[in-house]
Amino acid sequence: MNLKAAQDTRSEAQVAARLSHIRIVLINTSHPGNIGASARAMKVMGLQHLHLVTPKNFPCAEATAMASGADDLLERAVLHDSLESALDGCSLVLGTSARMRSLPMPQMDLRSAAKSALSEHEGQHIAIIFGQERAGLTNDEIHRCHQLVHVDTNPDYSSLNLSQAVQVMAYELRMAVIGGAGNTIAPSDWVPVDAGQMEMFFVHLEQTLLDIKFMNPEQPKRLMARMRRLFNRARPDQNEINILRGILTATQQTAQKHDN
Amino acid sequence: MNLKAAQDTRSEAQVAARLSHIRIVLINTSHPGNIGASARAMKVMGLQHLHLVTPKNFPCAEATAMASGADDLLERAVLHDSLESALDGCSLVLGTSARMRSLPMPQMDLRSAAKSALSEHEGQHIAIIFGQERAGLTNDEIHRCHQLVHVDTNPDYSSLNLSQAVQVMAYELRMAVIGGAGNTIAPSDWVPVDAGQMEMFFVHLEQTLLDIKFMNPEQPKRLMARMRRLFNRARPDQNEINILRGILTATQQTAQKHDN
Numbered sequence: 228m229n230l231k232a233a234q235d236t237r238s239e240a241q242v243a244a245r246l247s248h249i250r251i252v253l254i255n256t257s258h259p260g261n262i263g264a265s266a267r268a269m270k271v272m273g274l275q276h277l278h279l280v281t282p283k284n285f286p287c288a289e290a291t292a293m294a295s296g297a298d299d300l301l302e303r304a305v306l307h308d309s310l311e312s313a314l315d316g317c318s319l320v321l322g323t324s325a326r327m328r329s330l331p332m333p334q335m336d337l338r339s340a341a342k343s344a345l346s347e348h349e350g351q352h353i354a355i356i357f358g359q360e361r362a363g364l365t366n367d368e369i370h371r372c373h374q375l376v377h378v379d380t381n382p383d384y385s386s387l388n389l390s391q392a393v394q395v396m397a398y399e400l401r402m403a404v405i406g407g408a409g410n411t412i413a414p415s416d417w418v419p420v421d422a423g424q425m426e427m428f429f430v431h432l433e434q435t436l437l438d439i440k441f442m443n444p445e446q447p448k449r450l451m452a453r454m455r456r457l458f459n460r461a462r463p464d465q466n467e468i469n470i471l472r473g474i475l476t477a478t479q480q481t482a483q484k485h486d487n
Numbered sequence: 488m489n490l491k492a493a494q495d496t497r498s499e500a501q502v503a504a505r506l507s508h509i510r511i512v513l514i515n516t517s518h519p520g521n522i523g524a525s526a527r528a529m530k531v532m533g534l535q536h537l538h539l540v541t542p543k544n545f546p547c548a549e550a551t552a553m554a555s556g557a558d559d560l561l562e563r564a565v566l567h568d569s570l571e572s573a574l575d576g577c578s579l580v581l582g583t584s585a586r587m588r589s590l591p592m593p594q595m596d597l598r599s600a601a602k603s604a605l606s607e608h609e610g611q612h613i614a615i616i617f618g619q620e621r622a623g624l625t626n627d628e629i630h631r632c633h634q635l636v637h638v639d640t641n642p643d644y645s646s647l648n649l650s651q652a653v654q655v656m657a658y659e660l661r662m663a664v665i666g667g668a669g670n671t672i673a674p675s676d677w678v679p680v681d682a683g684q685m686e687m688f689f690v691h692l693e694q695t696l697l698d699i700k701f702m703n704p705e706q707p708k709r710l711m712a713r714m715r716r717l718f719n720r721a722r723p724d725q726n727e728i729n730i731l732r733g734i735l736t737a738t739q740q741t742a743q744k745h746d747n
Contacts, residue, residue, distance in 0.1 A: 481742050
């Protein structure tokens, strides 16, 4: 092995290490060929972790054929029966969308999103989620996201194929690594909690809003959707979640005393 | 049509105009599905001109199926029996390659190549050529190029599918027009409230935390400092502040009922 090859190997190991905390999550994928093509798109850019939520027809020969040598990623793909399980341990969830939404969310362009994903703290897991081919992300899925990533496309024809969307995302992630980008620096003592903790917080919040009769269970409207958007934007750390849940518990105790 | 839509249309016409001098040239393509997927990849990013040099099996139903609504690009695709004819009138020819070559050529990365393609003189035609799926560009084809464009990939697996290569090229060309990063879009209905409103919210929050006895007035510690950091990070808008203050009022009313 000559020096050039040795250097290439070393630097690719470094690229892989920088990308190893990122998982690509495909939800309800209809066409197994798209799963295979996505695995290929990931591997070619150095991404490793594919998670599949309730895919139709998987495993499947068509997926393996389209993976074309990236079948090791398919074999190691983690199957989930819920999005919640796929997001386990993730402190940042990015949702990809080419459409505008009725309840607008903070939207980043792809390049900025890739840079921000790379600038997360060491050891933090990040999920980038892609919805079903035709429908895209549902509102419930979007409410699990901290931010939406908008892929700029021709407004007259924004029909970006799923594996092509994965390809440009994977490409920008690789560029963010090899371009030395990622200049956004988070405060050193701020490590956002994972998605599971956020869900427990939202369950607690909803119950408390019912307890104090702020929320009408017959007419919940979009209250929790709005609360999700607000608190996902804030991305609380462990200390902050502890305080928030302490406030909720104290509020519930106050309400119970009143009821007794 | 509202003003926002009118602006979008106008700017897309500008994007299309900036990209209109660029042709994508696919040489000896084996799989018609790749031609269709490439047409889709182009159209979604606003590219219009597809040129095909001696494709196998074209026109073909599989190409049309994979084009998925970009079939107008296929219909207008120009067929050539030689690369020379496909490059007619082009002042700049860029060849794409994921492989290193024994014969050293000037190589640009994709992003720089896209920028340089956009900075050509007005009225100059530019060809970006893609070789046959397995073999890539032949030496003869490479010798027609002014520059090679190198797509950085995992050196252990550089098997970038043809239509995926077209997709990232088309994406970078579009980014070169619209300006790439820094286009993070705040939701249209999200206008953070001013500092005065935030102060009123923090006063209300502090009083409520005292009312439910979560906060000890003798030992407030850094509780409000932490709440400030959290909610200032979230930057609530008017609607969200109204909800938050509504929750605080409902909490206070619950606490008062208990005291009475």
